[in-house]
Amino acid sequence: MIAELYLAGRHQVATNLLILTLEKRPSAQIQNLIFDLEAMQPGAKAVMAAAARTLTPEDAASLLLRMERCGLPEQAQVIFRSTIYNGLVGQSGSFLAALGLSNSSYARVDVLCNDAREMGVETVAYLLLALESASLTNHVAAIIQVRCHSCPILDVVMLISRLTASNRGPLMERVVTGILDHFVNARSLTEQVSLLAAP
Known part of the structure; x- marks a missing residue:
C-alpha cells in the first residue's frame, strides 16, 4: 500500500504510513518490508527519498537511525543524501545535529x-x-x-x-x-x- 500511495502522488500519506509501520515492527519485519518495497515500483529508495523530503529533520534522523539499526545501509544512505542536500542549510544542519546526538555513524x-x-x-x-x-x-x-x-x-x-x-x-x-x-x-x-x- 505504501508504494501505491507513493505512485498516486500521495507522498505525505505514504510517509506517514511508512513511519507508523516501522515504529511497530521488529528489525526482521522491517527488512522484509523494505525488500518488498524494493521489488515494487518505484522501489524502496524512491519511497525513502520522498519520506526524507517530507519529514522534519529530527524525524528524518530517526528514520535513518532505524535503517542503520536494521542493517539497511542503502536506504540509510538515501535518507542521508536526500536530507542533507535538500537546498535548506538550516534543516540540513538540524538533521546533522540530531544524528550527532544519536551517535549515528553518518555524523562521525x-x-x-x-x-x-x-x-x-x-x-x-x-x-x-x-x-x-x-x-x-x-x-x-x-x-x-x-x-x-x-x-x-x-x-x-x-x-x-x-x-x-x-x-x-x-x-x-x-x-x-x-x-x-x-x-x-x-x-x-x-x-x-x-x-x-x-x-
Whole structure:
C-alpha cells in the first residue's frame, strides 16, 4: 500500500504510513518490508527519498537511525543524501545535529571526511555550511583539512568562491575564515601568495 500511495502522488500519506509501520515492527519485519518495497515500483529508495523530503529533520534522523539499526545501509544512505542536500542549510544542519546526538555513524567525522573526499566543490561547500549551522565545528575543521591541505590552489579558490556565492552571511564567513586559517597554517608562503593572486 505504501508504494501505491507513493505512485498516486500521495507522498505525505505514504510517509506517514511508512513511519507508523516501522515504529511497530521488529528489525526482521522491517527488512522484509523494505525488500518488498524494493521489488515494487518505484522501489524502496524512491519511497525513502520522498519520506526524507517530507519529514522534519529530527524525524528524518530517526528514520535513518532505524535503517542503520536494521542493517539497511542503502536506504540509510538515501535518507542521508536526500536530507542533507535538500537546498535548506538550516534543516540540513538540524538533521546533522540530531544524528550527532544519536551517535549515528553518518555524523562521525571520519565518515563525513571520507564522503567529502569524493564530493564536488558545490556539494562540499553545502556540507560545510550545514555542519557550521549545526555548530559541529570539529567536523568543519576536519573536512577543511581533508579538502584543502594538499589540493591544488584552484580547488581552494573554487571552494571559497562557491561559499561566498551562497550568501549565507555569518555561516559563510566562519567557514571561509576556517579555510583561510588552515591555508595560512598548512601551506607554503608561495602558495599563500598564489591564493591571494587568484581571480
